Amino acid sequence: MKKLINDPADVVAEALRGMDAAHPELRVDHANRIVYRADAPVQGKVGLISGGGSGHEPMHGGFVGPGMLDAACAGEVFTSPVPDQMVEATKNVDGGAGVLHIVKNYTGDVMNFEMAAELAAAETGVDVLSVVTDDDVAVQDSLYTAGRRGVGVTVLLEKIVGAAADEGRDLAAVAAVARKVNGQGRSMGMALTSCTVPAAGQPTFDLPDDQMEIGIGIHGEPGRRRVPVAPAREIAAMLVEPVLADLDFTGPDGVICFVNGMGGTPLLELYLMYNEVAALLDKAGVRIARSLVGPYITSLEMAGCSVTLLRCDDELIRLWDAPVRTPGLRWGA
Amino acid sequence: MKKLINDPADVVAEALRGMDAAHPELRVDHANRIVYRADAPVQGKVGLISGGGSGHEPMHGGFVGPGMLDAACAGEVFTSPVPDQMVEATKNVDGGAGVLHIVKNYTGDVMNFEMAAELAAAETGVDVLSVVTDDDVAVQDSLYTAGRRGVGVTVLLEKIVGAAADEGRDLAAVAAVARKVNGQGRSMGMALTSCTVPAAGQPTFDLPDDQMEIGIGIHGEPGRRRVPVAPAREIAAMLVEPVLADLDFTGPDGVICFVNGMGGTPLLELYLMYNEVAALLDKAGVRIARSLVGPYITSLEMAGCSVTLLRCDDELIRLWDAPVRTPGLRWGA
Amino acid sequence: MSATLDQLTDWVRRFAAEVHEHRDELTRLDAAIGDADHGSNLDRGMTAVVAALDAEPQPSAAALFKKVGMTLVSTVGGASGPLYGTLFLRVATSAGEVTELDGPAFAKALRAGLEGVVARGKAEAGDKTMYDALSPAVDALDAALADGDPLAEALRAAAAAAAAGRDATIPLVARKGRASYLGERSAGHQDPGATSVTMLVAAAADALA
C-alpha cells in the first residue's frame, strides 16, 4: 500500500488536523471529528449538517462554509460517522431555526443518522428533519432492497440547499428544496481501478488491465458489471444512457451537468469526458444550463468518473449561482 | 494503459473542447490550442500569457480569467507548445500595455518562448517581457546545466502577478513582481507512482511497491533518488528540509505554504501531509500566512505531492488575497 | 445452570478476541461484496468495549450489555455499529439488573437482540445479512432449551445453527446492505456480518460452557 500516511488508524484524525490548520475560516472539533464553519451557529438560519465516511474529500468537510454546510461529521474511511457526532453537531449549528440532516442512502449512514435524530429529539429541543439522497441509477430502486445509493447529487444538493437556507427559509421549506433536488437528479459512475482502504492495506478488488467496472458507488466497491475497457466516447454512453432513461431531462431550463472524478483521474481526462457527455446530451435534446467538472465526491485514489444530471428550473439555477465560500466550492464570495 | 480517452493523439484537442463547453467565461481557439478569458484583450492592462505541456491541469488553462492569466497555450502532453501559439496569444491579449510571458524553466519551454518573443518582436509591435520560474530545489542550480525546473511557484506567481496586472501596473513593474515571486519561492516534490503519457502507452518508469522517488518534477520523470517508502512524517521532512536549507523563510510576514497533489493523490492525504509540513515549519520558526492545498500543478495520474514555500511581505499577501476568477482558483469574485 | 456475570463478561471478551483475530478475514469478506471495513469497524468497537470493561467492571447484566451497546454505537459507525449496538442494548433491557441469567432468560435476551437488529435494519430471512446467521441460532437455542438441554449444550446447537446460516448466505443474492448494490454478483460470497455474528454465538457457547 502506497499512501502519504503515517499509521492507518490515524489517517482521519491527522487529515482533520491539516484541514484545520489550512483553513482558518473553519473550526474543527477534533475529539468529535466535526468540521464547523467558524461562525456557527448562524442565528435564525436553518442549520445544515451532513457527514459520512472519510475518503470522499472534498465532500463533506470541504463543503462547510457560508452558502453550504454548517457542519460535517467525519467517519472512518468509508464508514458512516456515529450518532454522538451528529447529535453534537446538531446542537452546535442550531441557530433557533432547526437543523436539516443531509444523509446519503447507505444502510450505515441512514441508521446512524436515524439514531442521532432520535437522540437529538430526546436530549435537545432542536427541530430536526432529514433528507436522504439516492440518485444512483446503477442500482435498481426497490422496496425490498437497500435502494439506490446517494452519490453525485449530494454535492449539488448541499450547494443548492445551502443557498436556500441562506435566504432565510424555514426548516420545512429548506427540506422541501432538498427533496426536490434529490428527486430531479440522477447519477451513474464507473471505475478504471480499485482503491485501497488504509486499514485494509490492499485494493478492495482486483481489476485486470483490460477491464473496467460500470455502475460503481463511492466506497471502492465493485460495480454492477465488469466490461472490457473502452474509449471515452463509449464510456460516456454507458453512463449517460441509463441516466437519461431514468428521468426526463429535456425541460426548457436545462440541467446542471456534473462530471465528477473519483480521485485518481486527471482533470485532463475529466474535461475530455465532459466533451463526450455534452455531445450526447446535445443529441438527446438536453440543454446544459450549468456545469461542474472535477473531483468533488471521490473514492480515495480510484481512477474513474461519474456523471450527474440535475433537472433545473429558475429557482434551482438561482440557488446554484448564489455565493458560496467553502474549501471545495467557491464563487461570488 | 487505462485512461478516459479516445485516440491518444486527440487527448489535448478533446480536453480543450470539454473545457470550452464547461466554461462559458473562457474562449478557446481550437486551431491554435489557446485558452483565453472571454473578454481578452483587457484595454490598458498588461496581458499575461503562459503555457506549457498538457497533463498539468488545472495549470495553465484553468488559471485563465480575471485576476490571473489572459491566455494559456496548451502543448501536447508534457511537451512545450510551439512559438506560433505564443505569438498568436501575444497579439490577442495585448491591450496596449504589453505582454508578459510566464515560462517554466525547461529547455523546450524556454526555447519555444524565446523564438516566440523574437517572432513577436519582428511581426508585431507588442512589447514583450519574459520571466522564467525555476524554484525546484531538487535540482542543483548551476551555470553549466539547464538549471532548476519551474514547478509549484508558477501557480502562486500566476495568481500574484495577475493581481499586480489588475492594479494597472506597467509591464516592467509587473515583470518585477514576477521575478520577486520566483526569487522568494522554493519547491520540492516526490512520487509514489509513475504516470503514463498517453502517446507512450506505458508508465514512464517502473517503481516497485516499496519504493518512492524523491526530487521529481512535473513531467513524470524519475526523481533525484529512489528510497524505500516512508511514513508521511518522514516524507514531509525530505521535502521541507531542502526547501528551508535553500532560502531563509523565517521573516515576520511568513510564507504561503502550498501542498500540491501530483494528480493521483487523494485530498485526504494532502491534508494529512499539510499537517506534517505545518508542524515542521512551526518547529523551524516559519510562520504560515496563507495556505493552498490541492492538485494545482499535476503530472497526469501520478501519486505524490510537492511542497512550495513563498516568502511573503505585505504586498505579496495583498496581491494573493485579491479577487481571482478562474476554473482552478477562485475567490472574492 | 445459569450464566454468571463473570461468564457473560467473558462472552463479550471472547467475542472481542475472535473479532480481533479474524479482523482481516472479515475485512476480506467485506472487500468482495462491500467496502472492506467490516473487520476494522468491529475490531475498533470491540477494542473500545474491552477497554471500557477493563476501566470499569459492570455491576449487572443490564449494565454490562448497555455499556457494550453504547460503546459500539459510539465507536463503530457504518451498518454494524447501529446493528450490533442495538442488539446489545436490547439484550441489556431484556436481561435486566441481575447478576445471573438462566437458560430461558439468556435465550429471551438474545431473541430481544435479534428483534433489535430487525427493528433497526429491516432485514428478512434470505437478505444475506447477519440476520441469516443470528435468527437460526436464536431458534435453535429456544428449541434445545425446550427439549430440556442445558444452556451450554443449547448454545452449542445455536452456534452450529449460526454457522450453517452463515454458510447458507454464500449462494444468496443480497437484498440489504452494501452487498445489495452488486445484484447477482453478490452471489457466491459469504456475508461478513453473518460471519461475525456467528463468532458472537460461538463465543457464547465457549464462555458459558
Place this chain on the structure above:
Amino acid sequence: MSATLDQLTDWVRRFAAEVHEHRDELTRLDAAIGDADHGSNLDRGMTAVVAALDAEPQPSAAALFKKVGMTLVSTVGGASGPLYGTLFLRVATSAGEVTELDGPAFAKALRAGLEGVVARGKAEAGDKTMYDALSPAVDALDAALADGDPLAEALRAAAAAAAAGRDATIPLVARKGRASYLGERSAGHQDPGATSVTMLVAAAADALA
C-alpha cells in the same frame, strides 16, 4: 558528385520514415531519462513535414529546408522542435536558392545547422545531447571531404561518427535538457536526441549515396 534537390528531399523523407519506424524506441529512451515523448514529438513533426512536401514540392534547397524547419518549429514543441527547427532553418540559409549541393556546400550547410543547434541550446561537448552525435558527424564529413572522398563516402564516415558519438553518450552524466535533472542517474542511458540525430545523418548517407 552533387546532391540533387530530389536527393535532398529524399533525405528528409528517409529521416521521417526512420523516425516513424523507431518512434517507440526513441520514446523509450526518453522515458528512462526524460519525459517519454521524444519519439512522438519528432514523429508528429516529420509526419507534418512529409505532408507539407507531398502537398507542395519545393523549388530549391533553401525552400525545402526552410519548409522543413518551419514545420518542425510549428508542430513539434518541446526541446526538439526549436533545436531541429533551427538546424534545418540554418541549413536552408547556408544552402541558398540552388537545386544542387556539392560536397563542400552540403558540409557547410550541415555545419551551419550544427551551429544553429548550439546557438539555440548552448550545448557543449559531453553534455549528453544531440550535439554529441551531430558534432563529430560534421567534423568527420569535413575531414573526409578534405581527404578527397566523394560526398557519398564522406557521409558514410559521418554516419559512423554520429553513431559512435551517440554510443558515447551512454556513460555521460547529462548537463543539458531534462536528463540533467537526474544528475548521476542519467549515466548509463543513451541520449534520445543523439539517437534521432544519428538517424538524420544515416538518412543522408542513404539518400545521397
